[in-house]
Amino acid sequence: MRNPHPNPSPCARGEGLTAPVTSSPGPPPSAFRLPPLITAAVAAHHEETVSLLQELVRVESVNPYFSNYETPSREGDVQDVLAVRLERLGATMDRWEPDAKALARHAGGPGYYPDRDFRGRPNLVATLPGSGGRRSLMLLGHADVVSAGEGWRVDPFGAVRQDGAIYGRGSVDMKGGTAAAIGALESLRAAGVYLRGDVVVASVVDEEAGGMGTLAVVDRGYRADGAIIPEPTGLNVAPLCRGILWGRLTIPGRASHIEMPQPHWRDGGAVDAIALGRVFLDAIDRLNARWAESPAKRHPLLPLPCQVNVSMLDAGEFPTAFAGRMRITFDAQYLPSERNQRGLGGHVKAELESFFAEIAQGDEWLRENPPHIEWLVDADCGETAGDHPLSQMVHDAARSAGAASRMEGMSSHTDMGLLVNAGIPTLNFGPGAPSVAHQPDEHVTEHDLLLATTTLALVIAEWCGV
Ligand SMILES: [Zn+2]
Numbered sequence: 433m434r435n436p437h438p439n440p441s442p443c444a445r446g447e448g449l450t451a452p453v454t455s456s457p458g459p460p461p462s463a464f465r466l467p468p469l470i471t472a473a474v475a476a477h478h479e480e481t482v483s484l485l486q487e488l489v490r491v492e493s494v495n496p497y498f499s500n501y502e503t504p505s506r507e508g509d510v511q512d513v514l515a516v517r518l519e520r521l522g523a524t525m526d527r528w529e530p531d532a533k534a535l536a537r538h539a540g541g542p543g544y545y546p547d548r549d550f551r552g553r554p555n556l557v558a559t560l561p562g563s564g565g566r567r568s569l570m571l572l573g574h575a576d577v578v579s580a581g582e583g584w585r586v587d588p589f590g591a592v593r594q595d596g597a598i599y600g601r602g603s604v605d606m607k608g609g610t611a612a613a614i615g616a617l618e619s620l621r622a623a624g625v626y627l628r629g630d631v632v633v634a635s636v637v638d639e640e641a642g643g644m645g646t647l648a649v650v651d652r653g654y655r656a657d658g659a660i661i662p663e664p665t666g667l668n669v670a671p672l673c674r675g676i677l678w679g680r681l682t683i684p685g686r687a688s689h690i691e692m693p694q695p696h697w698r699d700g701g702a703v704d705a706i707a708l709g710r711v712f713l714d715a716i717d718r719l720n721a722r723w724a725e726s727p728a729k730r731h732p733l734l735p736l737p738c739q740v741n742v743s744m745l746d747a748g749e750f751p752t753a754f755a756g757r758m759r760i761t762f763d764a765q766y767l768p769s770e771r772n773q774r775g776l777g778g779h780v781k782a783e784l785e786s787f788f789a790e791i792a793q794g795d796e797w798l799r800e801n802p803p804h805i806e807w808l809v810d811a812d813c814g815e816t817a818g819d820h821p822l823s824q825m826v827h828d829a830a831r832s833a834g835a836a837s838r839m840e841g842m843s844s845h846t847d848m849g850l851l852v853n854a855g856i857p858t859l860n861f862g863p864g865a866p867s868v869a870h871q872p873d874e875h876v877t878e879h880d881l882l883l884a885t886t887t888l889a890l891v892i893a894e895w896c897g898v
Pocket residue numbers: 433434574605606639663
């Protein structure tokens with residue numbers, strides 16, 4: 433789950449930690465066969481799954497994007513921890529550092545960043561060969577985490593286990609999901625279950641700052657008949673994620689002494705960029721109201737319509753001068769149905785560019801001094817049908833395991849689009865409330881971890897055949 437700004441929200445105050453955020457257990461009204469052998473094996477293996485998660489959290493695998501690449505990445509140390517577990521299961525291992533030059537044929541498409549340096553930052557793909565004849569499954573997680581930020585009441589890399597939860601950066605996003613996936617495979621092995629279809633476990637680097645690790649997995653030719661990304665979904669099945677655009681609109685003005693009478697701007701007078709900025713902010717509000725009612729900006733699996741959310745404002749230089757410039761930074765979302773031919777948000781960019789240009793036409797100064805828009809990020813989206821057999825199977829398994837699981841898309845971005853574009857039906861499903869990701873006191877409850885591990889074990893057995 434990506435949010436390249438280390439922007440910790442204020443933590444709750446008070447003594448000790450607040451109550452862990454969990455996904456409430458729900459009824460199991462499902463036709464899914466619930467082999468007691470598997471659920472018992474997952475429960476018996478729970479301590480091992482917890483200790484794997486703790487081991488992963490204790491590796492400070494902060495994406496170097498957050499330290500401006502001054503601190504060496506420890507994503508490789510995460511891969512070391514996983515490799516020990518996966519080798520024990522008899523997987524064949526493939527470990528390599530992505531290379532931006534070698535991936536250049538993806539330039540201009542999703543997940544490609546020409547200047548990204550992956551030295552010392554290996555991807556890991558482990559393949560567990562099945563006996564053959566059934567569907568293969570990919571389980572893909574990211575090894576990197578966002579920086580810890582401020583406001584923690586526990587060591588962010590201590591993996592504290594308290595009140596039925598594991599605390600630490602990455603416990604939710606998404607080492608909890610990775611631990612659940614490995615815990616599921618280990619539980620199946622402990623139960624004496626051998627699979628017919630292959631299982632491909634991928635642990636990628638650099639998800640939190642671009643997704644190029646996953647691009648490298650796809651480029652290397654890894655494919656499967658289905659994929660699950662165990663990002664935190666609160667145990668909901670998320671066969672959809674939105675595309676995200678970050679844009680910055682710069683509105684020009686003309687600075688001048690704020691206490692003095694001003695001639696018309698044509699005669700050299702001030703132009704207050706803040707006053708012009710208000711016009712744009714009001715217009716964005718009206719646009720959002722329109723988008724909220726527009727079927728093109730809504731998806732039945734998403735609780736929120738696409739919006740243009742203003743996140744940062746920046747204007748003026750002195751208390752005594754009219755602002756000579758105002759910058760409005762925003763986050764706008766788009767749906768898979770709005771993608772352009774490259775699979776990115778070009779249509780929505782064009783829509784917003786002409787929207788801002790039209791507003792500028794209403795002002796004489798702006799007609800002659802048009803605002804400028806920069807696009808900072810375009811993170812792609814992806815979708816798999818809610819009635820796809822994999823979506824249905826994960827949903828049934830989660831409810832059978834005891835989770836109040838819904839089919840609900842992710843309002844944020846994950847790497848699923850890169851897999852979907854490669855022809856792999858993909859969904860997100862994992863433990864932990866997505867709302868606590870990227871926050872101080874990030875934590876996953878052991879209950880969520882157990883339900884996710886159980887669900888994944890059931891799905892692996894059912895999808896791949898035993
Ligand atoms: Zn994530």
